Amino acid sequence: MINRLTKTIVFLIVAIALAYPGQTTCGYCNKKLDGRYMIFKNKSYHQACYQEHVQVRCDHCKKKIDGQYSVYDDKNYHADCYEKHVQIRCDHCGNTISDAYNIEDDKKYHKACYVNNILDKCDACLSPIEGRYNKDYWGNMYHQEHNNEFPSCDNCNRLICERITQGGYTINKKRNICSLCYPKIVKNQNQINDLAKDVKRVLSGIGIDDIPLDIPISLVNSMDELEHISTIRLGNVRGYTHYNVKTLNGKKITEEYHIYVLSNLHELAFRAVLAHEFLHVYLFQNEYDLRSDLREGFCNLGSQMIYKQDSSILSKYLLDSMYESDDPDYGKGFIKMNSMLEKKGWNRLLNDLVKL
Numbered sequence: 001m002i003n004r005l006t007k008t009i010v011f012l013i014v015a016i017a018l019a020y021p022g023q024t025t026c027g028y029c030n031k032k033l034d035g036r037y038m039i040f041k042n043k044s045y046h047q048a049c050y051q052e053h054v055q056v057r058c059d060h061c062k063k064k065i066d067g068q069y070s071v072y073d074d075k076n077y078h079a080d081c082y083e084k085h086v087q088i089r090c091d092h093c094g095n096t097i098s099d100a101y102n103i104e105d106d107k108k109y110h111k112a113c114y115v116n117n118i119l120d121k122c123d124a125c126l127s128p129i130e131g132r133y134n135k136d137y138w139g140n141m142y143h144q145e146h147n148n149e150f151p152s153c154d155n156c157n158r159l160i161c162e163r164i165t166q167g168g169y170t171i172n173k174k175r176n177i178c179s180l181c182y183p184k185i186v187k188n189q190n191q192i193n194d195l196a197k198d199v200k201r202v203l204s205g206i207g208i209d210d211i212p213l214d215i216p217i218s219l220v221n222s223m224d225e226l227e228h229i230s231t232i233r234l235g236n237v238r239g240y241t242h243y244n245v246k247t248l249n250g251k252k253i254t255e256e257y258h259i260y261v262l263s264n265l266h267e268l269a270f271r272a273v274l275a276h277e278f279l280h281v282y283l284f285q286n287e288y289d290l291r292s293d294l295r296e297g298f299c300n301l302g303s304q305m306i307y308k309q310d311s312s313i314l315s316k317y318l319l320d321s322m323y324e325s326d327d328p329d330y331g332k333g334f335i336k337m338n339s340m341l342e343k344k345g346w347n348r349l350l351n352d353l354v355k356l
Helices: 047-054 079-086 111-118 144-148 189-204 223-229 267-285 292-308 313-324 332-355
Strands: 008-011 014-019 035-040 043-045 068-072 075-078 101-104 107-110 133-135 141-143 168-171 175-178 217-220 239-248 251-262
Touching: 035 047, 043 047, 068 079, 075 079, 101 111, 107 111, 133 144, 141 144, 189 217, 189 267, 189 292, 217 223, 223 239, 223 251, 239 267, 251 267, 267 292, 267 313, 292 313, 292 332
Parallel strands: 217 251
Antiparallel strands: 008 068, 014 035, 035 043, 068 075, 101 107, 133 141, 168 175, 239 251
């Protein structure tokens, strides 16, 4: 908030005149003036009446005022009393304020003090933030125009710049990974095997322990490639499970699975995607043909399990993103299935899938 100091400087003008007997009366006591008298604001006074009852006094020191004085909030002050004891001072530098000033949290600041020392600073360029700005999940604040200047990380959505993420990397000219996430990205088969074992262990804890051991898991470099492989709408899930089954006389002869996951995901996000896809395998194994919102919502329960086992800010961000999604399948379907899970627990939910 910007306020403007309103102070008036007044010059005390008093005239001394000579009156003849009966010419005029005193503006204070109404008695006749005789001889020398004082004129103030177009009224005449005996010298004694003026000095005792009319002459302007300082509202700070209570002494008489002669000459220039200041008026502030309808009170009168000697110039020195006003400056030392009354005039507004900046709550940052302590010096007096003589012009427009800023108010924040009931404190007053020179405009320069406010801009340079009180206003939040942009975490991207360090300049004061005076207009529109963004604040990310990690608390970083930056001018809105930086969204057009810097890319966002595919994993954590932080603005990729030197001051926020120490820079980052471009993947296939389309995707961007910040330097904070890059050490944890998944890009080789050894990582995939270890993470797959970990995810299967988590699912085994809720009674899903028959996920095939030999399912191939391949990395793809872009969402375009992933969507080209898939046969369903992927929404915001960065994986796809291809299922092929051969039957004879209505009975399964062979089942084949192949899981595709977007490359260069943070290992936490990769594990969550893999848990989602393993639950698709579970649905295929048991021939549960759920409606799309229930199917994807159920599989997202696997992702939720992974995130809830991790205490990092990234896990909280990714989990909140799931809760806040308005996607009819991956968002609203997930909320619906999570509500069922909270009421039933895992055992009953798994047993009731056949009824959905």
